[in-house]
Amino acid sequence: MIFSVERSALLDTVSKLQRAVGAKTSMPVLEGIFISARQGCLTLISYNLEIGMKKEIYAKCDEEGDIVINARLLADILRRLNGTQVEISADDRLNCHIKCGGATFDIMGMAAIDYPEMPAVEDGVSVKLGAEILSEMVKGTSFAAAQTEGAKPILTGINFSFTGGVMQLVAIDGYRLAIRKQKVNIENELSFTVTSRAVLEAVKLIENQSEDITVSVGDRLISFEIEGYCFISRLLEGEFVNYQKTIPQEHQQRVVINTRELIDIIERVSLLISESFSTPLRCYFNELNVVFTCATAMGRATETFNTKLEGESFEIGLNSRYLLEALRAAEAETVQILFNGPNAGVLIVPADGDEFKYMIMPMRLK
Numbered sequence: 001m002i003f004s005v006e007r008s009a010l011l012d013t014v015s016k017l018q019r020a021v022g023a024k025t026s027m028p029v030l031e032g033i034f035i036s037a038r039q040g041c042l043t044l045i046s047y048n049l050e051i052g053m054k055k056e057i058y059a060k061c062d063e064e065g066d067i068v069i070n071a072r073l074l075a076d077i078l079r080r081l082n083g084t085q086v087e088i089s090a091d092d093r094l095n096c097h098i099k100c101g102g103a104t105f106d107i108m109g110m111a112a113i114d115y116p117e118m119p120a121v122e123d124g125v126s127v128k129l130g131a132e133i134l135s136e137m138v139k140g141t142s143f144a145a146a147q148t149e150g151a152k153p154i155l156t157g158i159n160f161s162f163t164g165g166v167m168q169l170v171a172i173d174g175y176r177l178a179i180r181k182q183k184v185n186i187e188n189e190l191s192f193t194v195t196s197r198a199v200l201e202a203v204k205l206i207e208n209q210s211e212d213i214t215v216s217v218g219d220r221l222i223s224f225e226i227e228g229y230c231f232i233s234r235l236l237e238g239e240f241v242n243y244q245k246t247i248p249q250e251h252q253q254r255v256v257i258n259t260r261e262l263i264d265i266i267e268r269v270s271l272l273i274s275e276s277f278s279t280p281l282r283c284y285f286n287e288l289n290v291v292f293t294c295a296t297a298m299g300r301a302t303e304t305f306n307t308k309l310e311g312e313s314f315e316i317g318l319n320s321r322y323l324l325e326a327l328r329a330a331e332a333e334t335v336q337i338l339f340n341g342p343n344a345g346v347l348i349v350p351a352d353g354d355e356f357k358y359m360i361m362p363m364r365l366k
Helices: 007-020 071-080 131-139 196-203 259-272 320-330
Strands: 002-006 032-038 041-047 051-057 060-063 065-070 085-090 095-100 103-108 125-130 157-163 166-172 176-183 190-195 212-217 221-226 229-234 253-258 281-285 289-296 299-306 314-318 334-339 346-350 356-360
Touching: 002 007, 007 032, 007 041, 007 051, 007 071, 007 085, 032 060, 032 071, 051 196, 065 071, 071 103, 125 131, 131 166, 131 176, 131 196, 131 212, 157 196, 176 320, 190 196, 190 229, 196 221, 196 229, 253 259, 259 281, 259 289, 259 299, 259 320, 314 320, 320 346, 320 356
Parallel strands: none
Antiparallel strands: 002 060, 002 085, 032 041, 032 065, 041 051, 051 229, 085 095, 095 103, 125 212, 157 166, 157 190, 166 176, 176 356, 212 221, 221 229, 253 334, 281 289, 281 314, 289 299, 334 346, 346 356
C-alpha cells in the first residue's frame, strides 16, 4: 500500500475518528484506525463495537491496500509533522513508513483482516434534521442522562420521539428530568433511545450549523450523516421510563425569575460546595424574596434575591449543580419555577410556550 494525502485533511479526520476508538481493550486492533487506500480515495474507519465512524477523503494512491494503525500514535505523528503532504506506505509484514517533509517514521501496523466490520443501518427509516436544532436539543437534554449504567442501562440514553410534526428529546436519571420539544417538518412517527454519549459524540462533528443531517434508524442501529462522516451507534433496548407520571400536573408556588441573574447568584453561593460531598443549597422563599444559603466545613454563604412568590412561604433544599445545569440549558431570558412545597419535584419551564421542561428532585434538609 502506498498513498499520499494532504496532512491537514488526514490529521483532522484521524482526530475526529479517535473518539470512536476503543480504550484499554483486550483487542489491540480496536485501538487503531482502519485505513483502506483505493485510487483517488482513502477510507478511514474507527469502531469500538459500541459506536463507529467512517470518512472518505481524497488521496493519490500508487498502490492499493488496507492496514490498521494505532490511532493515538498516528494522530501524534501527524500533529507534529510540518509538511503539507504526507506519504504512507506499508509492506506485507505490516511495516508502515510515514514520510512528510524531512521527517520519516517507521512503525508497526496491524492486519486489516483482524479489524471487525462496522455495521450499517439496513431497511431503516431516514429523516433529515437541521444541524443547529439537533445540536441544541441534544445539549439541552444530555446532561440529565445517567452517567453509569447501574441497574437500568436505558437511563444512560436520550429518548427521541417524532409525533405530529414535533420532535421531542427526553433524558432522566432518577434525580432529574430534561425535556426539549421542537416543531419539525417530519411526518414519520418514530421513537427510539440512544446513549447520550453516542449522540454527544455525533453532534461534535457538526461544524456548519446551517446544514441538514440525515438520521437513519433501524431495528438495532442508528446512523448520522454529518459533514461527510458516517457515525453509527447501537440503540438501547427496552421501553423507556414512563416519566410522564413523575411530572406534577399542578403547583402550589410559582416564581418568575431572570435566568442569568439566578445563575450568577447560585454560582456565587455554591462556591463552598465541594464535589466530594453533597451539600444542599438551602432556598427559603417568602412573599418578597428568596434567601439562598450554603453551609459546609469550608464556611457559609448567603445571598438574598428579590422576587415575587405566588403561594405560601416555604424552604427547600436543591442540588446546586443540577439547578445550574437546568438553568443554563433553558437558554431563556426568564423562566418560571414551579413548586409543590419542600418535598416534591421542582419544575423549570418557559415563561411562555412549552419548548422545554426541567425537573429536579429536592434534597433533604437537616
